[in-house]
Amino acid sequence: MSPAARARLERLLEAARGIRDPETPLGREARARLSVSTGLSAAGIELAISKCLETHPTEAELERLAASVESAPRAHVLLSANVFTAAHRAIALALAASEQVFVRPSRREPEMARLLLRGAPGLFTLVDPLEPEPGDALFAYGSDVTLNELRAALAPGVRLHGHGSGFGILAADAQAVADRARREELAQAIALDVALFDQRGCLSPRGLLLEGNAELAHALLDALARSFAELEARVPVGALAPEERAEQRRQRAALAFAGTALAAGSGFVAIVPEARALASLPVGRCFGLVCTENATEAARALAPAITTYGVAGSPELRARFANALPHARASAPGRLQCPPLDGPADPRPKASRSAA
Amino acid sequence: MSALSASDALHARVRAFARSGGASEAFADLALAIARFQAEHVPGFARLVALDGSTLDTVASIPAVPTDAFRLTRVAAHPPELDTVRFETSGTTASERGVHVMRTTETYAELALLGGEAALLAGRSRTIVALAPEPAEPPTSSLGFMMRLFMERFDGRALSGGSFEPAERGRWLASTAGIDVDGLRRAARIAADRGEPLLLLATSFALSALLDALAGDTIPLPEGSVVMQTGGFKGRTREIPKAELRSAVARAFAVPEAAVVAEYGMTELSSQLYEGTVPGVRRAGPPDVLLEPPWLSVVPVDPETLAPVPDGEVGLARCVDLGNVDSAIAILTRDRVRRRHGGIELLGRAPGAPPRGCSLALEALLEARP
Numbered sequence: 001m002s003p004a005a006r007a008r009l010e011r012l013l014e015a016a017r018g019i020r021d022p023e024t025p026l027g028r029e030a031r032a033r034l035s036v037s038t039g040l041s042a043a044g045i046e047l048a049i050s051k052c053l054e055t056h057p058t059e060a061e062l063e064r065l066a067a068s069v070e071s072a073p074r075a076h077v078l079l080s081a082n083v084f085t086a087a088h089r090a091i092a093l094a095l096a097a098s099e100q101v102f103v104r105p106s107r108r109e110p111e112m113a114r115l116l117l118r119g120a121p122g123l124f125t126l127v128d129p130l131e132p133e134p135g136d137a138l139f140a141y142g143s144d145v146t147l148n149e150l151r152a153a154l155a156p157g158v159r160l161h162g163h164g165s166g167f168g169i170l171a172a173d174a175q176a177v178a179d180r181a182r183r184e185e186l187a188q189a190i191a192l193d194v195a196l197f198d199q200r201g202c203l204s205p206r207g208l209l210l211e212g213n214a215e216l217a218h219a220l221l222d223a224l225a226r227s228f229a230e231l232e233a234r235v236p237v238g239a240l241a242p243e244e245r246a247e248q249r250r251q252r253a254a255l256a257f258a259g260t261a262l263a264a265g266s267g268f269v270a271i272v273p274e275a276r277a278l279a280s281l282p283v284g285r286c287f288g289l290v291c292t293e294n295a296t297e298a299a300r301a302l303a304p305a306i307t308t309y310g311v312a313g314s315p316e317l318r319a320r321f322a323n324a325l326p327h328a329r330a331s332a333p334g335r336l337q338c339p340p341l342d343g344p345a346d347p348r349p350k351a352s353r354s355a356a
Numbered sequence: 357m358s359a360l361s362a363s364d365a366l367h368a369r370v371r372a373f374a375r376s377g378g379a380s381e382a383f384a385d386l387a388l389a390i391a392r393f394q395a396e397h398v399p400g401f402a403r404l405v406a407l408d409g410s411t412l413d414t415v416a417s418i419p420a421v422p423t424d425a426f427r428l429t430r431v432a433a434h435p436p437e438l439d440t441v442r443f444e445t446s447g448t449t450a451s452e453r454g455v456h457v458m459r460t461t462e463t464y465a466e467l468a469l470l471g472g473e474a475a476l477l478a479g480r481s482r483t484i485v486a487l488a489p490e491p492a493e494p495p496t497s498s499l500g501f502m503m504r505l506f507m508e509r510f511d512g513r514a515l516s517g518g519s520f521e522p523a524e525r526g527r528w529l530a531s532t533a534g535i536d537v538d539g540l541r542r543a544a545r546i547a548a549d550r551g552e553p554l555l556l557l558a559t560s561f562a563l564s565a566l567l568d569a570l571a572g573d574t575i576p577l578p579e580g581s582v583v584m585q586t587g588g589f590k591g592r593t594r595e596i597p598k599a600e601l602r603s604a605v606a607r608a609f610a611v612p613e614a615a616v617v618a619e620y621g622m623t624e625l626s627s628q629l630y631e632g633t634v635p636g637v638r639r640a641g642p643p644d645v646l647l648e649p650p651w652l653s654v655v656p657v658d659p660e661t662l663a664p665v666p667d668g669e670v671g672l673a674r675c676v677d678l679g680n681v682d683s684a685i686a687i688l689t690r691d692r693v694r695r696r697h698g699g700i701e702l703l704g705r706a707p708g709a710p711p712r713g714c715s716l717a718l719e720a721l722l723e724a725r726p
Contacts, residue, residue: 243706246659250688254422256407257400258429273428276452 001066001096008095008123009062015119016088017055022046026119033111038084040198040238045084047235048196052085057341068343069097072137072159076130077101078150080141081108082200089345090139091116091124093161097137102127132158139163163346166307168193168205168336169278171295171321173313174212177220186312187223189334190287191231193310196337198238199283202346203308203329203337207278207288209295211317217271217291218260225264228285232265240284247282255288275301296324303328307346310336359397363433363682366390367463370651370678374470378650384415387653387676390685391418397433400425401684415653420662420674420688423624426454431624433682434459443498445623456498456623459682464626467679468502469509471649474639475630476555476582476617477510483547484511487535487558487566490528498623499586503557510555515546535566537575544577553580556609559587563605564596576610582634583609586619598644613643620646620702624687626679627652629700645699651678654700656693670694670703 001009018026034045057065075094079087087105091113094101101124105113117126132138134157140150144164151160170190177183193205210217240248252268255261261270267285272278275298278288292298299306299321308329311318322330327348329339339345357365366389372380391412394401404419405412412418425431426445438459445454458464484507491500504522512520515527526543529536540556547554554577558566563585583605596604598618606613614633621628629648632641641647648654655664656671665671673689680687692703 242660246706249660249662250422251424253404253407253419253688254424254428256403257421257425257431259400260403261407277428 001063004099005066005096006062008099009065009092011120011123012088012092012095012116013055013057015116015123016053018119019115020049020053020055026115029118030111030115033115034084034109037109037111038081038238040084041236043235044195044198044238047192048083048085051192051338052083052196053088054338054341061340061342064342065092066096069093069161070137070159072098072135074098074100074102074133074136076132076136076138077103077124078130078138078140078142079103079106079109079113080143080146081106083197083202084109084112086141086201086345087112088116089341090141092341093344094137094139095124101125102130104128104130134158137161161344163202163344166202166305166346166348167279168203168308168310169299169302169306170205170208170310170333170336171299171313171317172208172210172212172220172311173295173317174210174216175314176312177210177212177216180219182312183220183223184227186333187220187227188231189310189332190224191227192334193336194228194285194287195231195235195237198240199285201337203339204283205287205308205310205336206281207272207275207290209275209290209292209298211292211295211313214291217289221260221262221269221271221289224269224287224289225262228264228267228269228287232267232285237266237285244283248284248286251280251282251286275299278302279305296320299324304348307348308336308339310334359433360438362393362397363459366393366681367460370463370681371466373678374467374649374651383650383653383678386678387415387418387685388412390678390681393681394433394683394685398431398684400429400431415676416655416664418676418686420657420686421684422688423454423622423690425684426456426624427452430455430457431683432457432459441494441501442496443501443623444496454623456683458626461501463679463681464498464501465505467627467649467651468505471628471630472502472506472510474649475619475632475637475647476506476584476634478580478634478636480552480580482511482553482555482581483513483515483543483550484555484557485515485527485529485540485543487529487540487556487562489530489532490523499559499621502621502628506555506557515543530562530565535562535569537566537569540566541575544575547581548578551578553578553582555581556583558583558585560585560596560601561587563601567601567604567608570608574608574610581609581611581615583611583616584619584630585616586621602643618644618646618702620700622689624680624684624689625652625675625677626683627677629654632699641699642697644701645697646702647699652676654693656695656700657688659706662688665694667695672706673700 018024019030021027075098077090077094103113103124137159139161141163147162147164252261255270259271261268269287272288272290275290306328310331310333311321395405408419410417439457441458443456486503495501526539529539602616605616618631629646632639632647639647653676655674657674659672673691673693675687690706693700
């Protein structure tokens, strides 16, 4: 990484540290503005800032981040709205690639990019629209539909780094959930992963694949329901659109019909008959548990959409997941939404990214 | 009373109700009797009743089973060994397909025939063909099953003369090779020679493919002929607006637009709705309004609260279908509807819903051509 690129990243990190600190004017402004633009609860914003806004990466992590991009005469960033802290990483990647960075914030959530710019004046330029030219790099975040439209509309020679839809997954073996204390600990970690961004992020977990029997599954489901409710008492769910609430109600009824669905705060946790059904679970605080003899085989059915995974269990299960999902990030349960600042959050190769 | 005896008794009551045009007893009494039977013998439904805290004392209190449940699990009051048919919904993979199993098709068939007769036939015999692939044996498509039933019971003759043969060449006019336009011309000639109308059963997508194949040419049908059009395009690559398709089909067959009749059915239901535009039919109504038979009630409900929406407002279709004795008496669809002129106006699927529908099977089939 060149000294100039390192200096640009440092300025960005300094701005992020200002946002993170609730005592600074920028930190106070961030909390006020983000509560309006994100739809998350105030506690949800605080949780996301404290857990997911990476402000103290190691030098090795920054080196990896810089190595993940090619330098470009200009770098452009098209931001999505769902995970406000993702603007920080996206702009960091662009700054590592170029000294000229142009950012188009999401219309729904324009504040995070503005706040970062306020903390580092002149470091990049907010624009609308983006006008990438041949040779430029474009980092784009959005739905697969948006990315496909974008790809078709780009001038030849623009290097698109698209980051589309996806989700996280967890896995556990019987050993990890048989003991009550370990089960409760795992449930609390999952509740945290689920609560962050109200499951709207591409790293948000939708479910857990359990290599265990129905009795363990029900015990874990009970623990999850309690943990979700307890965390929601401290971190209320944000605003959900009417169609999102409708989908929650619909799917909870369908899953209750199919097996077991328990209220878990404002959302639900359910035994899901097969892994594929996890892909269509609604946002909010909704989580599925799949009982399976082979979690890695079940995960393979979802592999193109899995951005990250967390395993609670034996080293053997971890090794199997590393082999089955070589392009997904491995994180500990409770850390799925907190990847180090070492490159794109979603490391899947472009060909693997798919709608979820 | 055993579960099977109870089911048989309810089936008999439903058929009597349908034959009487809804006069044999109150709809609500029969619906609630079926709901209580299902609460006793369908564990998933019992869980929904408990979840809703329903006492099953009014039709509105019956929890509606989301159509998604048919994709996630078995929806039946009887064990798998008693299945006689397994009707599958459309879907690109097996795991995306829902299945509606039936222990007996007797009630389904009687309801389909009564409904079809009231909406499609005006008392004349007719030649019937389908712009659809020949159904598998045993059938996996409820639409294919119904089409074959109509051919057998409303026509009942071989196209070439002699006794009825469901797999007769020229009866099923769509396949992996595309639309059999020559076969359709031949069927039109046979009907004309017989001095009777043709009833053409088709999906919207098949009609669209036929129009492409005709490229502006026409196949005039005998006077009184009817085209039954079912299924939408539902997220497929090509979509023709409903009115435009109706108009183009009417032109292609030289029939009045009123003779192009929409049918609405779904795998998860045992009953169908039709427009009532065919002159002289018993169940009459304006275009674009789907009329329920007496044994089916469709109520637009708020997607979030599931409470009925005020008349004229858009909601999701909540169907209470007396034909679903052994599965789910109340179904929550993803279709947006509103009440209009004594029937239901279909406004497409709720946003974000996965594309599904009868037409998909045919499009997938045509896309699979080498």
